[in-house]
Structures are given as structure tokens and as C-alpha cells.
Amino acid sequence: MEISVTINGANRTSEVEPRTLLVYYLRDELGLTGTNVGCDTSSCGACTVHVNGESVKSCTMLAVQADGQDVTTIEGLAPSADQLHPMQESFQDNHGLQCGYCTPGMVMAACSLLEENPAPTEAEVREGLEGNLCRCTGYHNIVKAVLACSGQDVS
């Protein structure tokens, strides 16, 4: 069926099979491979994107459910090709990644978290990222990156 979705600010109209999951629509149909598939069971959060500004797991949403909605992926976060989004910059500055596989989902979840809670405590950051798994960092620097991005002192 035909769907029309705003992806990173641009309107995209595509023909999709109803069973196509949003993450595969983004990756295979639109070539937006920044969004990763991790566990494929709604657990790891690697596939996190924003739908109407809120974090969702794109492996647990059908592309047809995104019809008429506004979707932002990691590719749409930075203001321009040579400038990072403040959250991406904060992950870089605070060494909030190692292998990088969870990073796009982690950054999207973190942005959604700060949208809802602009000055979270450390505990709130940890709880707010409970839907995202990282197997490298032990989370400490990810939490630090999010706190720093919210303007809090992490030194």
C-alpha cells in the first residue's frame, strides 16, 4: 500500500507491503542505514528513531503505522553535513561510545529524554535510557554525555 511519511523533514511517498517494519523501510527502501537493527525483539533500542518527536523502537512499528507521521532518524539530527548535533558532540567529547553499534539509537533515545526532562539527574538518565543496551561502555560515559549535553557539570 502507498504511504506518505515525512522523513528528516522531507516528504517521502513509497509503496510498502503492510508487514514491512519501519526499520526495514528506513534501511532497505530509503537507504537510511544509520538506524541499526540489534536484537530485533524490542529490547536493545539500537533501532530507536523519533516518531512525532518521541523515541520509538522502529523494529516494533509497521511502516504503514508511520503513514502521515513525522519520522526523524540519526541522519536527520545534525543541522548540516559538517556540524554535529549537540548530543552527538557530547558523545564524542565524553567518549560515550566504543564499537558504536548502539550509538545511533542511544543518541536518539537521549534526545527524546532531554526533550521530556531537560535537566535530569544521573539516576533519571540511567532510567531514561533503560530501553537501550550498550555492551561496551558500561554506560558511565553515555550517562556523562547526556548530563553534559543537558548543560550540567560532569567534570
Add this chain to the structure above:
Amino acid sequence: MIPAAFDYKKADSAEEAIALVAEHGDEAKFLAGGHSLIPMMKLRLAVPSVLVDIGGVEDLSYIDDRDDHIAVGALAKHRSLETSDLLISECPLLAHVASKVGDPQVRHRGTLGGSLAHSDPASDLPAAVLALGGSLVAQGPNGVREITAADFFTGYFESALSEDEMLTEVRIPKAPGATWNYQKFNRRAQDWAIVGVAAVEVQGITQVSLVNMGSTPLRASGVEAALAGGASAAEAAEAAAEGTEPPTDLNASPEYRSHLAQVLTRRALEASGVS
């Protein structure tokens, strides 16, 4: 993992959704937030041939004050329950339990009605609605009926809804001055409860319900009876597993769950101010 192929229909109203499901019989399923159904379809545990998407039915996302009760539209998302000022002041247990479901991404999509209609005994919200003495409104081709939470959950993933009925509203009686607590025990963030206990105390009467202690969410009737008979929280909690048939899985044996139910019930009662 990709779901088996299905036909997709989008409904703009409850009436249209009910008519579409009636047309396709037991091959059709309602799709709300999809956070229970889509994972099951990806595992091919659910293979509906028609999905009727009710996610766009906008007038079912309300949280309304109706004098003696709060009415929540079936499509209200967990995140809206969690952040609703009305719920936080009039029915804080429901707001709190909603904040314990899954993780933020799940709560942005999952709906109260979806969680209840799915009737998973390991889910948080069914037990909360049961402890709160709520009722559920079902709409079908022949009209609307109200089902108490006590009658709604009939078996493992089974509810009193008939195939052509759609859950449209959840009603929670107001209980001014109620004290409450919810205990959820799991090993990892975002997991389902191995056991959960919801307790509500209103004017000396305590209602307790259990998560994942049987094929449906259960009222801990032994605990409630003991409290009504004057037992202390610690004494009453010993009856938490009475009459239950807790499941076995990779997380826990029935014996472990029974023990947990007692411990968590005592904690929930004490935190609710029952001494």
C-alpha cells in the same frame, strides 16, 4: 524477523473498526500501539490475516474526570498516563504503574487498552486496574457493555471480550485519601515482572492484586480476608500465594514466585500504610 503477510485496514472510528473486524471474523485483530501484538507476529505466535489499525482513532485517547470515576480512553498511551496531572492527583497508582511498563520507547507507543485486551498475566497494568476495582467498556456491533476488571481476565492471554468487541474505555472509581504501592520485581531493566504486587488501601479496606502468579492477574483474596479479619501486614502477606498456580519459566520456579509474592505483598502493604 518479519511477520507473516496480512491485509491492513485503517479505521477512523470505533464503529468502523468494529465493522471491519466483524466482516473478517476471527482472522482479524485490532492493532493499537502494537507493542504486544507486533512482537508476537514477528515470532509468528500470532498470524492474523487482517489487521485493523485503530491507532488513528483520535477520540479514544482522553483521560477525563467523570465525578465519581476517571475515564481513560483505550488508546491513551502509557506515557500520557504517566504524565497526566489528573491521574497523578486522582489515581496515582495507575500513573505510577504505567511508568513502570517496559521502557520509554515502549511507553511512547503502548496503550492502556492494548495492554488490558492483550491480558498478559505478567503485565503491570491489568493487575493495577484489578486492584483499583476498575471496569472496562466494550463496544460491539450490538452496543456497549461494561465489564468489571474482576470478570474481564478469563485466562492466559484471554479476556471476556468477544471477537467482534473492541475495548474502548477504562473506568477507575475515585478513591480520595487512598494509599497505595506497587512492587515490581525483575532482574533486568525493562523486563516483565517475575512477580508484581499492587496494593490499595481505602478507608480501612485493602485490595491487593498479583502480577504473574497465575494464568490471569489475580486478587490476593487470602491477604485481603486476613487483613479484614484484623491480621497485621506481615501476617496477612503470608497468604499471598494462597490459591495461586504460579508459572515456571527461566526466571523462576513456582516456589520462588510464591516466596516472592509474600515478600512483595508485605512490602506493598507496609508502604501503603497497612501495619
